[in-house]
Amino acid sequence: MFAFAVARRYLLSNPAQTALLIAGVALGVTAFVFITALIQGLAIRLTDDVTANSAHVSLEPLTRVARVLPSPDADVASVALVSTFQRRQIRAWASTVALLRSQASVSAISPQISGSAFLVKGEAVAPVAVTAIDPSGLDAISPISTEIVRGDAGLGADGILIGVRLAENLGLSAGQPVLFRTDRGIDRLLTVRGIFETGLQSLDERVAYLSLQTARPLFRLPEGVTNIEVKLVDPHRAREVAAFLHEATGLRATSWQESNANLENGLAAQAQTGTLIQTFSLISVLIGISSALSLSANRHRGEIGIMRAFGVSKRFIASVFVLQGLLIGMVGAGIGCAAGFALCSWLATLTKPDGSMVLPIAPSEGGYIAVIVLTTLGAVLASVIPARSAARLDPLEAIQQ
Amino acid sequence: MSAVLDARGIGMTFRNGDEPTDVLKGVDLMLEPGELAALLGASGSGKSTLLSIVGLLLRPTTGTITIAGQPIEGLSEVERALFRNRRLGFIFQFHHLLPDFTATENVAFPAAAPAGGISPAMRSRARDLLARVGLADRMDFPATRLSGGQKQRVAIARALMNNPELVLADEPTGSLDRVAAEQVLDLMRQVNREDKATFLICTHDEQVAARCTRRITLRDGRVEGASRSDGLSG
Numbered sequence: 001m002f003a004f005a006v007a008r009r010y011l012l013s014n015p016a017q018t019a020l021l022i023a024g025v026a027l028g029v030t031a032f033v034f035i036t037a038l039i040q041g042l043a044i045r046l047t048d049d050v051t052a053n054s055a056h057v058s059l060e061p062l063t064r065v066a067r068v069l070p071s072p073d074a075d076v077a078s079v080a081l082v083s084t085f086q087r088r089q090i091r092a093w094a095s096t097v098a099l100l101r102s103q104a105s106v107s108a109i110s111p112q113i114s115g116s117a118f119l120v121k122g123e124a125v126a127p128v129a130v131t132a133i134d135p136s137g138l139d140a141i142s143p144i145s146t147e148i149v150r151g152d153a154g155l156g157a158d159g160i161l162i163g164v165r166l167a168e169n170l171g172l173s174a175g176q177p178v179l180f181r182t183d184r185g186i187d188r189l190l191t192v193r194g195i196f197e198t199g200l201q202s203l204d205e206r207v208a209y210l211s212l213q214t215a216r217p218l219f220r221l222p223e224g225v226t227n228i229e230v231k232l233v234d235p236h237r238a239r240e241v242a243a244f245l246h247e248a249t250g251l252r253a254t255s256w257q258e259s260n261a262n263l264e265n266g267l268a269a270q271a272q273t274g275t276l277i278q279t280f281s282l283i284s285v286l287i288g289i290s291s292a293l294s295l296s297a298n299r300h301r302g303e304i305g306i307m308r309a310f311g312v313s314k315r316f317i318a319s320v321f322v323l324q325g326l327l328i329g330m331v332g333a334g335i336g337c338a339a340g341f342a343l344c345s346w347l348a349t350l351t352k353p354d355g356s357m358v359l360p361i362a363p364s365e366g367g368y369i370a371v372i373v374l375t376t377l378g379a380v381l382a383s384v385i386p387a388r389s390a391a392r393l394d395p396l397e398a399i400q401q
Numbered sequence: 402m403s404a405v406l407d408a409r410g411i412g413m414t415f416r417n418g419d420e421p422t423d424v425l426k427g428v429d430l431m432l433e434p435g436e437l438a439a440l441l442g443a444s445g446s447g448k449s450t451l452l453s454i455v456g457l458l459l460r461p462t463t464g465t466i467t468i469a470g471q472p473i474e475g476l477s478e479v480e481r482a483l484f485r486n487r488r489l490g491f492i493f494q495f496h497h498l499l500p501d502f503t504a505t506e507n508v509a510f511p512a513a514a515p516a517g518g519i520s521p522a523m524r525s526r527a528r529d530l531l532a533r534v535g536l537a538d539r540m541d542f543p544a545t546r547l548s549g550g551q552k553q554r555v556a557i558a559r560a561l562m563n564n565p566e567l568v569l570a571d572e573p574t575g576s577l578d579r580v581a582a583e584q585v586l587d588l589m590r591q592v593n594r595e596d597k598a599t600f601l602i603c604t605h606d607e608q609v610a611a612r613c614t615r616r617i618t619l620r621d622g623r624v625e626g627a628s629r630s631d632g633l634s635g
């Protein structure tokens with residue numbers, strides 16, 4: 001195509017300026033790729049952190065129980081008291097666990113008793129959130145045994161695992177006894193078997209683990225559990241699986257996304273910021289292309305005038321400039337993507353002394369296809385204005401220079 | 402044979418703000434095939450304006466134009482462009498060659514641009530034309546590496562590429578020195594004789610006018626008593 005030949009020669013006729021223009025486009029594309037890979041990487045890291053350390057779906061009884069269940073406690077007096085004192089529980093948890101086992105999407109199941117209690121050591125009293133689990137499934141939902149810094153993770157009878165901050169606050173060390181007082185005033189002397197350190201203040205200061213067996217009498221749940229925590233093969237299917245489990249069991253099923261609405265909102269806000277930066281980097285690229293082509297159209301006024309005088313169509317003139325935009329966009333996007341990938345890959349190798357990444361960047365998530373398509377399309381659009389003004393040049397005015 | 406150009410009652414009024422200026426006030430101009438006509442007149446008398454109107458680059462305020470039997474009035478913008486491309490040739494004071502293309506490519510482009518590329522036939526015609534204008538040894542030179550006179554000779558070859566019936570030249574020797582101007586003029590005379598192409602050359606230069614077969618002088622917006630001459634060696 002002759003217009004393409006003209007476009008190519010126009011670009012090559014001023015190599016320094018063309019190189020600068022392409023470098024500008026590539027730089028904008030690199031910025032786009034960097035910010036995309038960073039935001040995606042950050043989202044992946046945050047999501048991974050959450051999904052690695054918490055259940056993907058939590059099953060609990062519905063909050064409001066419409067009917068009054070028969071109480072296992074013979075000594076409670078009234079129906080009203082039954083409903084408040086009655087710990088909401090899943091009685092038929094064995095069948096629920098069986099159902100969960102049959103699901104290919106489920107990777108781990110942890111029936112639990114959750115409750116609150118106080119740990120008392122001398123004068124000191126500390127509230128704790130108690131999670132009672134089957135000792136063999138201690139690490140099913142989040143790794144605990146690997147976080148033990150003193151003692152061990154062996155949760156035998158009357159054993160308790162507490163966090164390092166709690167241990168400090170109460171002056172406890174592994175092997176020592178501690179008084180455990182439930183919210184119903186039941187006291188029991190337990191032994192601190194191990195102390196864990198997750199690095200998360202809320203866990204290290206507030207959470208204690210017991211075995212289910214130890215917890216049953218303390219929380220007066222001889223048979224049931226309060227909740228069943230589930231891990232999935234693919235955490236991103238949690239909403240869908242939760243909906244299914246709710247249908248199948250009648251229990252309230254909460255996906256990790258619902259439990260971490262803050263994270264969702266945070267990620268959405270972050271994505272919006274990213275979109276803003278991406279948009280601005282693209283706009284600056286497009287303004288660059290548009291103004292460079294306007295300058296080029298001006299520099300070639302005389303020839304354009306001659307071409308028009310010789311009856312060359314406006315469309316031909318316009319296509320010379322649109323093709324220049326297309327070439328600049330494609331070459332710039334290609335170079336920018338390559339540079340962005342190289343930059344992100346290099347940044348991904350940088351680690352802090354503790355082995356974690358300096359920037360949680362995901363080089364493969366740079367939005368390459370999107371940026372190539374957007375830049376190329378955008379470059380064509382950006383060249384439309386200079387192309388039109390070149391095509392509309394009055395040949396007489398253009399020639400008389 | 403009918404006239405190549407038949408322009409009647411051409412009037413041109415420019416409006417600069419509220420002041421209308423009548424530059425042409427009813428020009429009648431007829432060119433027979435093979436004429437080499439000089440268009441003379443004082444600066445500002447409207448020579449370039451008339452040439453642009455005849456070249457379909459400017460629409461006159463009044464008057465009719467017929468070129469090679471084709472009335473121009475009814476043509477659309479696109480048809481006028483096509484007509485310029487097929488039937489007219491232009492030579493300007495400023496040649497404006499495509500700087501990044503060779504002499505051959507520059508000569509071929511009035512044919513190549515509408516066709517979408519340079520065919521071998523176009524290339525060989527362009528080379529023939531370059532040989533005729535004395536640039537056989539410069540055919541593959543980029544336009545930027547030619548002298549001013551050589552560039553203007555390329556521009557003449559370019560104007561002839563599509564075998565035009567009428568070649569319009571506006572001060573073709575205006576930016577050349579005496580020797581180069583002579584060469585360019587001789588070339589136009591030669592092409593005029595050999596190809597029977599009709600030329601309308603707008604010029605200030607008496608020496609140029611003296612070598613043409615006809616002088617047309619513009620004064621006060623009209624053609625002053627047109628007279629024929631045989632030129633010096635025509």
Ligand SMILES: Nc1ncnc2c1ncn2[C@@H]1O[C@H](COP(=O)(O)OP(=O)(O)OP(=O)(O)O)[C@@H](O)[C@H]1O
Pocket residue numbers: 415416417424442443444445446447448449450451605
């Ligand atoms: N686009 C325009 N708008 C307004 N006035 C114009 C325009 N073009 C030409 N004129 C006027 O028309 C008159 C004739 O101009 P033209 O260029 O035709 O003269 P010319 O005979 O070619 O002069 P020169 O010998 O100096 O080239 C001038 O007074 C000029 O100012």
Ligand SMILES: [Mg+2]
Pocket residue numbers: 448449450571
């Ligand atoms: Mg003039």
